[in-house]
Amino acid sequence: xxxxxxxxxxxxxxxxxxxxxxxxxxxxxxxxxxxxxxxxxxxxxxxxxxxxxxxxxxxxxxxxxxxxxxxxxxxxxxxxxxxxxxxxxxxxxxxxxxxxxxxxxxxxxxxxxxxxxxxxxxxxxxxxxxxxxxxxxxxxxxxxxxxxxxxxxxxxxxxxxxxxxxxxxxxxxxxxxxxxxxxxxxxxxxxxxxxxxxxxxxxxxxxxxxxxxxxxxxxxxxxxxxxxxxxxxxxxxxxxxxxxxxxxxxxxxxxxxxxxxxxxxxxxxxxxxxxxxxxxxxxxxxxxxxxxxxxxxxxxxxxxxxxxxxxxxxxxxxxxxxxxxxxxxxxxxxxxxxxxxxxxxxxxxxxxxxxxxxxxxxxxxxxxxxxxxxxxxxxxxxxxxxxxxxxxxxxxxxxxxxxxxxxxxxxxxxxxxxxxxxxxxxxxxxxxxxxxxxxxxxxxxxxxxxxxxxxxxxxxxxxxxxxxxxxxxxxxxxxxxxxxxxxxxxxxxxxxxxxxxxxxxxxxxxxxxxxxxxxxxxxxxxxxxxxxxxxxxxxxxxx
Numbered sequence: 001x002x003x004x005x006x007x008x009x010x011x012x013x014x015x016x017x018x019x020x021x022x023x024x025x026x027x028x029x030x031x032x033x034x035x036x037x038x039x040x041x042x043x044x045x046x047x048x049x050x051x052x053x054x055x056x057x058x059x060x061x062x063x064x065x066x067x068x069x070x071x072x073x074x075x076x077x078x079x080x081x082x083x084x085x086x087x088x089x090x091x092x093x094x095x096x097x098x099x100x101x102x103x104x105x106x107x108x109x110x111x112x113x114x115x116x117x118x119x120x121x122x123x124x125x126x127x128x129x130x131x132x133x134x135x136x137x138x139x140x141x142x143x144x145x146x147x148x149x150x151x152x153x154x155x156x157x158x159x160x161x162x163x164x165x166x167x168x169x170x171x172x173x174x175x176x177x178x179x180x181x182x183x184x185x186x187x188x189x190x191x192x193x194x195x196x197x198x199x200x201x202x203x204x205x206x207x208x209x210x211x212x213x214x215x216x217x218x219x220x221x222x223x224x225x226x227x228x229x230x231x232x233x234x235x236x237x238x239x240x241x242x243x244x245x246x247x248x249x250x251x252x253x254x255x256x257x258x259x260x261x262x263x264x265x266x267x268x269x270x271x272x273x274x275x276x277x278x279x280x281x282x283x284x285x286x287x288x289x290x291x292x293x294x295x296x297x298x299x300x301x302x303x304x305x306x307x308x309x310x311x312x313x314x315x316x317x318x319x320x321x322x323x324x325x326x327x328x329x330x331x332x333x334x335x336x337x338x339x340x341x342x343x344x345x346x347x348x349x350x351x352x353x354x355x356x357x358x359x360x361x362x363x364x365x366x367x368x369x370x371x372x373x374x375x376x377x378x379x380x381x382x383x384x385x386x387x388x389x390x391x392x393x394x395x396x397x398x399x400x401x402x403x404x405x406x407x408x409x410x411x412x413x414x415x416x417x418x419x420x421x422x423x424x425x426x427x428x429x430x431x432x433x434x435x436x437x438x439x440x441x442x443x444x445x446x447x448x449x450x451x452x453x454x455x456x457x458x459x460x461x462x463x464x465x466x467x468x469x470x471x472x473x474x475x476x477x478x479x480x481x482x483x484x485x486x487x488x489x490x491x492x493x494x495x496x497x498x499x500x501x502x503x504x505x506x507x508x509x510x511x512x513x514x515x516x517x518x519x520x521x522x523x524x525x526x527x528x529x530x531x532x533x534x535x536x537x538x539x540x541x542x543x
Contacts, residue, residue, distance in 0.1 A: 112150025113190035132409035141194035316393035321370030327456035403440035
């Protein structure tokens with residue numbers, strides 16, 4: 001009873017004075033088990049009638065306390081400490097020689113670049129993209145560059161093409177125009193060609209023409225990932241994403257190249273060629289990363305199993321990068337420690353946050369890595385360990401930025417990615433689509449179809465979304481609403497508050513020694529309740 005009274009006081013506040021006691025003292029005593037219920041409720045006929053009026057009144061008061069809207073997941077998920085879910089104890093895998101090789105391959109700069117952004121696009125034919133425009137693709141390419149510190153866009157260009165298969169990507173005429181732009185603009189220190197991945201031959205050919213470093217989307221996204229990877233788990237997954245790109249370059253390297261890597265240390269054993277050194281470094285790194293990835297998967301499986309044992313439903317929030325996933329979870333849970341950022345790929349870790357739905361049902365919201373179009377599958381696959389949390393969820397929320405002009409293309413890409421990770425069909429069919437950032441739309445709202453319009457920053461639509469999430473969870477987890485008559489304050493009463501969600505308590509009109517609990521409970525827990533309290537009682541009576 002203590003936890004029940006404290007929970008409701010914290011959630012709704014006191015609807016009326018109770019013997020002159022203030023809210024803080026009652027809650028404090030409830031939590032520490034010091035509340036004398038006879039004293040507090042002696043002006044009422046009994047505890048249940050007081051509870052009845054209490055519940056009736058608080059439902060008419062729109063007062064919320066943050067502590068009741070979310071709950072800490074640290075103690076629930078970690079037995080020995082309070083670590084963040086994605087913090088782990090992996091050994092440092094930094095090898096200075098390998099680090100130098102990565103910097104060389106991805107052309108990483110400590111001082112940034114002044115970038116000429118080129119957006120090639122197919123102007124007609126079956127390969128032409130119909131769900132976006134070249135200008136919107138260019139805008140995203142510019143946003144990627146601006147995400148990197150000290151990188152600035154000094155010039156942009158749209159280039160129409162028939163295909164991207166030429167040795168130098170562009171035809172002779174376009175190449176001359178682009179080369180002239182780079183030559184005349186002395187501020188340009190790098191060229192970003194916004195295609196997912198150029199071949200090593202294309203890179204070298206274009207750098208010979210432009211005389212400055214050339215980057216593709218893979219290289220830029222990797223650098224953004226490295227910038228935002230703060231935990232060891234995220235760093236491991238980024239490193240795994242680097243490996244396929246580096247192998248593609250190794251295949252096209254030749255014997256006789258310089259044995260100096262960047263400005264790094266002297267490496268290699270006697271008689272080793274440059275390509276043999278690179279191959280050995282890559283093989284060693286890949287082996288270590290695979291071992292660490294297996295540890296990461298094992299840890300995530302353990303965390304998922306702990307969540308499943310707690311019997312708390314899980315809701316995974318997915319969406320295009322910068323659609324507002326973290327902001328939405330903060331609005332749903334009121335967790336003040338969450339700090340959403342208006343940048344691409346702000347979240348590279350899976351994080352879990354506790355929330356409470358309108359009925360009092362506890363739920364875990366899982367924040368995931370954002371998606372981005374036009375990047376190779378290899379890069380997506382490096383984060384499969386985090387996406388598995390979405391696959392294992394009870395309910396999926398797909399959040400969209402409805403203020404973004406490229407909404408259609410972003411939506412298509414998210415759906416394609418979810419299908420590619422073998423999302424269960426029922427999870428995809430029952431997915432909740434949320435149209436976020438409606439506060440940024442001037443004028444009438446666009447037709448959002450079945451999407452729920454919300455503003456994660458202003459709170460508009462959040463309560464409606466909570467109710468929808470609750471409906472989906474109840475359906476997905478097979479929970480049922482049931483009224484159960486139990487002795488007031490007895491073991492059955494306590495068990496239901498611990499193992500189920502008690503929505504309302506009313507006094508039994510025929511016998512005030514009993515209470516009727518309006519309960520949301522899973523079928524498995526209902527069977528447990530029957531076994532513990534009904535079957536055992538029948539056996540005792542027979543004995």
